[in-house]
Amino acid sequence: MIYTVTLNPALDKTVEIPSLTPGSVNRITSMRTDPGGKGINVSKVIARLGGKSIATGILGGAVGRSIESALKDLGIESDFLFAEGETRTNLKIIDPVNHTNTDINEPGFTVSEEILQELLERLIARIVPSDLVVLSGSLPQGAPADTYRSWVKACRLKGAKVFLDVDGALLGAGVQASPYLIKPNEHELRTMLGQRLETVEELAEAAYGLCKQYGISKIVVSLGVEGALYVTEKETIRARGLKVPVGSTVGAGDSVVAAMAVAEERGMSLVDAVRLSMATGAANVMCSGSQAAEYVQIEALMPKVEFYNISRYFC
Numbered sequence: 001m002i003y004t005v006t007l008n009p010a011l012d013k014t015v016e017i018p019s020l021t022p023g024s025v026n027r028i029t030s031m032r033t034d035p036g037g038k039g040i041n042v043s044k045v046i047a048r049l050g051g052k053s054i055a056t057g058i059l060g061g062a063v064g065r066s067i068e069s070a071l072k073d074l075g076i077e078s079d080f081l082f083a084e085g086e087t088r089t090n091l092k093i094i095d096p097v098n099h100t101n102t103d104i105n106e107p108g109f110t111v112s113e114e115i116l117q118e119l120l121e122r123l124i125a126r127i128v129p130s131d132l133v134v135l136s137g138s139l140p141q142g143a144p145a146d147t148y149r150s151w152v153k154a155c156r157l158k159g160a161k162v163f164l165d166v167d168g169a170l171l172g173a174g175v176q177a178s179p180y181l182i183k184p185n186e187h188e189l190r191t192m193l194g195q196r197l198e199t200v201e202e203l204a205e206a207a208y209g210l211c212k213q214y215g216i217s218k219i220v221v222s223l224g225v226e227g228a229l230y231v232t233e234k235e236t237i238r239a240r241g242l243k244v245p246v247g248s249t250v251g252a253g254d255s256v257v258a259a260m261a262v263a264e265e266r267g268m269s270l271v272d273a274v275r276l277s278m279a280t281g282a283a284n285v286m287c288s289g290s291q292a293a294e295y296v297q298i299e300a301l302m303p304k305v306e307f308y309n310i311s312r313y314f315c
Helices: 038-048 061-073 113-126 147-157 168-177 186-193 200-214 252-265 270-285 295-304
Strands: 002-006 010-016 030-036 053-059 077-082 088-095 100-104 132-136 161-165 218-222 227-231 236-240 307-309
Touching: 002 038, 002 113, 002 252, 010 061, 030 038, 030 061, 038 053, 038 061, 038 132, 038 252, 053 061, 053 113, 061 077, 077 113, 113 147, 132 147, 132 252, 147 161, 147 168, 161 168, 161 252, 168 186, 168 200, 186 200, 186 218, 200 218, 200 227, 200 236, 218 252, 227 270, 236 270, 252 270, 270 295, 270 307
Parallel strands: 002 053, 002 132, 010 088, 053 077, 132 161
Antiparallel strands: 010 030, 088 100, 218 227, 227 236, 236 307
16 A cells, blocks of 8 residues: 655645736636645545555644545545644646746644654554555644654654655655655755756766665656656666646656656556656646646656666766
8 A cells, every 4th residue: 555644735726827927916817726735646646547545644624624525536545633723725826928837835834743643653553564655745833853754764664665755954864764765856966965966977876876875775856847867776767858738837746756656566667667657747747736637648648758778877
């Protein structure tokens, strides 16, 4: 089973405003809402890929109930803890004229360490060695800075494979507990290592070094529209980005994580995982808001994924 953990979920409200102009009246031409937060986005995509997951995390108030209900409508099993407070609502503004995407994210309510510990114990009681746990997204206010490091360690002790998709100091702390997979973008990798890493080969070598240093099995380095690097101790694949019409970039990285989780659960090769994840990410970019793309869209893009092996440069 795949478990996704979203400690700071959100209701994503996506609006379209042509020619967005700061300091003036702007009119919305279309709007949609989706249950959001990185882990929840992963669960939505897993469902589209024909997989199953259990979405867990912390919710609060009427917005939290709305998210729980929306997941049920999508056929996604959930096991959230409810705490005092109101789950945040994040605003995503798409300007189709200027081709921009603007995110305005609320901080979310404060949670206690007791709630976090209760949720962790509940998760640990359920997982078994064949399971996969996806930890992703920001921490709620009140959460200790080393939360993800301790959660990675606890899940690994139960034998689960842990995917960690966070940034900044959370990533730097989390890698110390040796997650199975991490997915930094190129900027996050440079920042974490304090290195310039100007070429693809330098990025790949740095990621390979992290695999060796921390015992991380797989690292996916997002290169934005240029594609991604898929790094293991045995091979590194450079995948080129697919050119598709952009609906929304919200959740594109989460789609890649979801596809990698499904590929791992199904025992797919790295090459097949690259095809699936690159196509899944591109298909979701074509969608509005943080909704997940239909599998038929993903399937149509898979033959178009281009990639090559660059391991010879540094292994």
